Amino acid sequence: MMLPTHAIAGMLLALPAALAMPEFGSVALGAGFLGGVLPDLDMYVGHRETLHYPVYYAAVGVASLPVTLLIPSATTVGLTALLLAAAAHSVADVFGGGLELRPWEATSRRAVYDHYHGRWIAPRRGVGYDGSPTDLLLTVLLAAPLLAVVGPPYRWLVAGALVVAIVYASVRRTLPTVAEHLVSSLPAWTTPYLPARYRARHAPADE
Structure with missing residues (x-):
């Protein structure tokens, strides 16, 4: 899924906390947004492996929930929202x-690396791919309740993410060709430092 989808989903996940504890609403929504973005900071360094932890984030996030309920604070609410997102x-x-x-x-059998089990999880492809029409539809559906409930500045953040999603989805199919042209113009010494998907027409099955 594309980054705007994840960012909006993280905010939506934090919305119940924001509504239940309005004094921490801003913290919850901001942390949800950041948590939705956080894993993709590994985009060019071990993507979906370095910062993607499907088991550990969930385990620590769920464990922090009772602490947040017992000791609500900006720190506990923010940390829980970040981890769950x-x-x-x-x-x-x-x-x-x-x-x-x-x-x-x-062509790839790798979606996300599961550090707990020490293996790659195969892609299910239920949403197609990042920037697919299904992905964009999901983004719109996730954004709708946020746009109806939250106020500025988060409403503008959601709207901005939605605009980015629409633009990205509209050009998604052309981006690989653009990337290949850009990579072909780089000095040869940079090639080993590029992710494999940028070095070949087809990424190897174990990429």
Whole structure:
């Protein structure tokens, strides 16, 4: 799934806490947004492995829930929202495409690395791929309740993420070709430092 989908999903996940504890509403929504974004900071360094933890984020996030309920504070609410949003991101990526440059071709058997079991989880492809029409539809559906409930500045943040999602989805199929042209113009010494999906027309099955 594309980053705006994850960011909006993280905010939606934090919405109940924001409504139940309005004094921490801003913290919850902000942490949900950041947690939705956090795993994809590994985009160019071990993508979906370095910062994607489908088991550990969920375990720690769920364990922190009773602490948050017993001792609500900006720290506990924010940390729990961050962890649960990051867990949702890591798990949701399993239902998208694999790590290949053109995920609609379904050549990769790797979706997200499960550190707990020490293996890659295969992509389910229920949402197609990041930026697919299904992914965009999901983004719109997730954004709708947030736009109806939250106020500024988070309403503008959701609207901005939605605009980014629409633009990204509209050009998604052309991006691999653009990336290949850019990579072909780079000095040869940079090649080993690029993710495999940018070095070949088809990423290897174990990418």
